[in-house]
Amino acid sequence: MKVFKLKTDLQQYLNDLRAEGKTIGLTATMGALHQGHLSLVARAKEQTDVVVATIFVNPTQFNDPKDLEKYPRPIAHDIRLLEQAGCDVLFNPEVTEMYAANEQWHLDIGALEHLLEGKFRPGHYQGVTQIVFKLFDVVKPDLAFFGQKDYQQVMVISRMVELLSLPVKLVMCPIEREADGLAMSSRNVHLSAQEHQTALVLSKTLFWLRDHFSVDEMADLQQQGTDQISHAPGVDFEYLELADGETLLPATPQSKSIVALVAAKVGATRLIDNVIVK
Template identity: 65%
Template sequence: MKNFTTKQRLNQHLLDARASGATIGFVPTMGALHQGHLSLIARARQDCDIVVCSIFVNPTQFNDPKDLEKYPRPIEADIVKLEQAGCDVLFNPDVTEMYAGNEQWHLDIGELEHLLEGQSRPGHYQGVTQVVYKLFSIVEPDSAYFGQKDFQQVLVINRMVDLMKMPVKIVMCPIEREGNGLAMSSRNVHLSATDREHALVLSQALKQVKDNFNREDIATLKQQAENSINNEPDVQLDYLEIADAKTLHPANQNTANVVALVAARVGTTRLIDNMIIR
């Protein structure tokens, strides 16, 4: 695996690859890699000739400086995992390589920016679109791979790609879960053994919605799922929504594509999860 820390050198390498007719698959990450990320690498390998992974903890998408500070950065372990997964290229830039001085960025992505995650983390999706636009401009991938766990983020990135007319196909890959149902996340390293037990209520509540979707009305399902989470010790619910998978507006029984999404703080760690219902 080739490792690049500058845009210029990465650019030159990919220019040569493109000239030979190779297709490029791209997996942007913030590191602390787990099986969820590696499943994206595997899918990119299936689809494309060359797989590029970026590891960059992007400061502009954190609205809590403490959250940025404690974000895990096990770069040596990540490199080993990428090599074992058959990744061809790692792009691992410094902040100064990605941002020059006091850059300004605002992209009108509409109400998606202010719903659910956007409401809980103001400015988050401006930071996400800013860095993903930069990365897409540097790598110029044919396809880019994102995990379903960040469902709203995938909608936001699709919107950005449409607005900026970027010629990249966005591929959303299924959530990887641990054997007990917990969604894999880089933040799971902050969970104590007790936290991990309590965190299971999130996937259980989503499964409850999915299993009973054709038997109960949506308001009842939502209330039952919220009650399950609120009754779990050391779990503080941020939101639970049964939504239209295209708009994230609350769904009704006639909505064609439905997703249930949840965010909660377990101990001191904020987790998100979702499940496609229909």
């Protein structure tokens, strides 16, 4: 696996591969890799000739400086995992390589910016679109692979691609879960054994919603799911929403696809999860 720190070096390398007719797949990560990330690499290997992973803890998408500071950065371990997964290229730039001083960015992505995650993390999706646009601009991937766990993020990036007419196809890959159902996340390392057990209420409730789903009883099901999570000891509930899979506005009987999304804190760790119910 080739490792690059500088944009110009990476671009030169990829231009040469492109000239040979090779297709390029991108998986953009913030590191602290787990099986969920590696499943994106595996999917990219199936569908493209050259797989580029990026590891960059993006400062503009954190609302809380403490959260940014404590975000795990086990780079040596991440490199080993990517090598084992057969990744071809790693781009691991410094902040100064990706951002100039006092850079401004705003993209009007409409209601998506203020719903659900956007409501609890104001400004987050401006930071996400800012960095993903930069990475797309550097790598110029044919396909970019993102995990369903960040469902709203995929919708936001999809909207950006549409608004800016970017020549990249997005592929949303299924959530990878622990054997007990907990969605894999880089934040799970912060959970104690007891908190891990407590956190299972999120996936259990989502699976219950999927198994009992009926369009006629959506409001009632959402309330029951909310009760299950908000009454669980040790859980600081934020939201549970049955949303339209295309807009993330509240689902209606006319919604073609419906996704149940949840966010809550367990101890000091904020977790999100979702499941497609229709």
